[in-house]
Amino acid sequence: NAGVTQTPKFRVLKTGQSMTLLCAQDMNHEYMYWYRQDPGMGLRLIHYSVGEGTTAKGEVPDGYNVSRLKKQNFLLGLESAAPSQTSVYFCASRPILLAGGYTFGSGTRLTVV
Amino acid sequence: GIQVEQSPPDLILQEGANSTLRCNFSDSVNNLQWFHQNPWGQLINLFYIPSGTKQNGRLSATTVATERYSLLYISSSQTTDSGVYFCAVEETSGSRLTFGEGTQLTVNP
Numbered sequence: 001n002a003g004v005t006q007t008p009k010f011r012v013l014k015t016g017q018s019m020t021l022l023c024a025q026d027m028n029h030e031y032m033y034w035y036r037q038d039p040g041m042g043l044r045l046i047h048y049s050v051g052e053g054t055t056a057k058g059e060v061p062d063g064y065n066v067s068r069l070k071k072q073n074f075l076l077g078l079e080s081a082a083p084s085q086t087s088v089y090f091c092a093s094r095p096i097l098l099a100g101g102y103t104f105g106s107g108t109r110l111t112v113v
Numbered sequence: 114g115i116q117v118e119q120s121p122p123d124l125i126l127q128e129g130a131n132s133t134l135r136c137n138f139s140d141s142v143n144n145l146q147w148f149h150q151n152p153w154g155q156l157i158n159l160f161y162i163p164s165g166t167k168q169n170g171r172l173s174a175t176t177v178a179t180e181r182y183s184l185l186y187i188s189s190s191q192t193t194d195s196g197v198y199f200c201a202v203e204e205t206s207g208s209r210l211t212f213g214e215g216t217q218l219t220v221n222p
Contacts, residue, residue, distance in 0.1 A: 033209065042215055043212045048208075048209055088154060098144050098161075098203070101146045102146060107156075
């Protein structure tokens with residue numbers, strides 16, 4: 001049981017480039033989330049999804065897009081990367097009925113130069 | 114949205130000492146979790162504790178939901194306990210986790 005898997009683990013982008021971060025979970029969870037963590041801070045919610053085909057904005061959504069075409073996958077896209085998007089990105093999931101809470105992936109460290 | 118405040122922001126201990134970390138939140142919650150972020154950046158889920166008391170080895174946690182706070186106890190601290198401890202809550206009216214700013218714990222040998 002892998003839990004929540006994020007790919008890639010590390011990436012360096014040039015300003016203006018685009019990329020997609022993939023989150024996959026094998027726990028049949030309905031809800032999935034993308035967070036970012038900047039140095040010395042807690043995690044802040046970018047976007048989330050409460051089911052296949054649905055997405056919603058979180059606290060810091062600007063500059064990002066997401067898609068949830070399959071229940072087990074949640075994609076985070078950066079269309080035109082900016083240095084301000086240099087951060088560590090965490091994906092999480094949880095079942096509809098909270099029992100054990102949220103499960104987090106190991107993170108993706110993204111640097112935009 | 115819900116506010117989450119953690120204290121203290123920084124804590125330095127000698128190995129073997131005990132400590133208490135606090136998390137205050139501003140509204141009713143249906144989920145509260147404590148996480149440890151290790152020096153490699155991994156988030157380790159310590160406790161899922163929307164109410165009551167739980168213990169896991171040298172760590173224990175208590176949440177008093179009616180008074181809107183939670184405490185994380187670390188006994189006989191070890192250098193491997195170093196890192197950042199986060200409290201995160203999900204308010205009853207929502208379906209997303211809000212994090213506090215964390216407590217940076219350093220345990221010296």
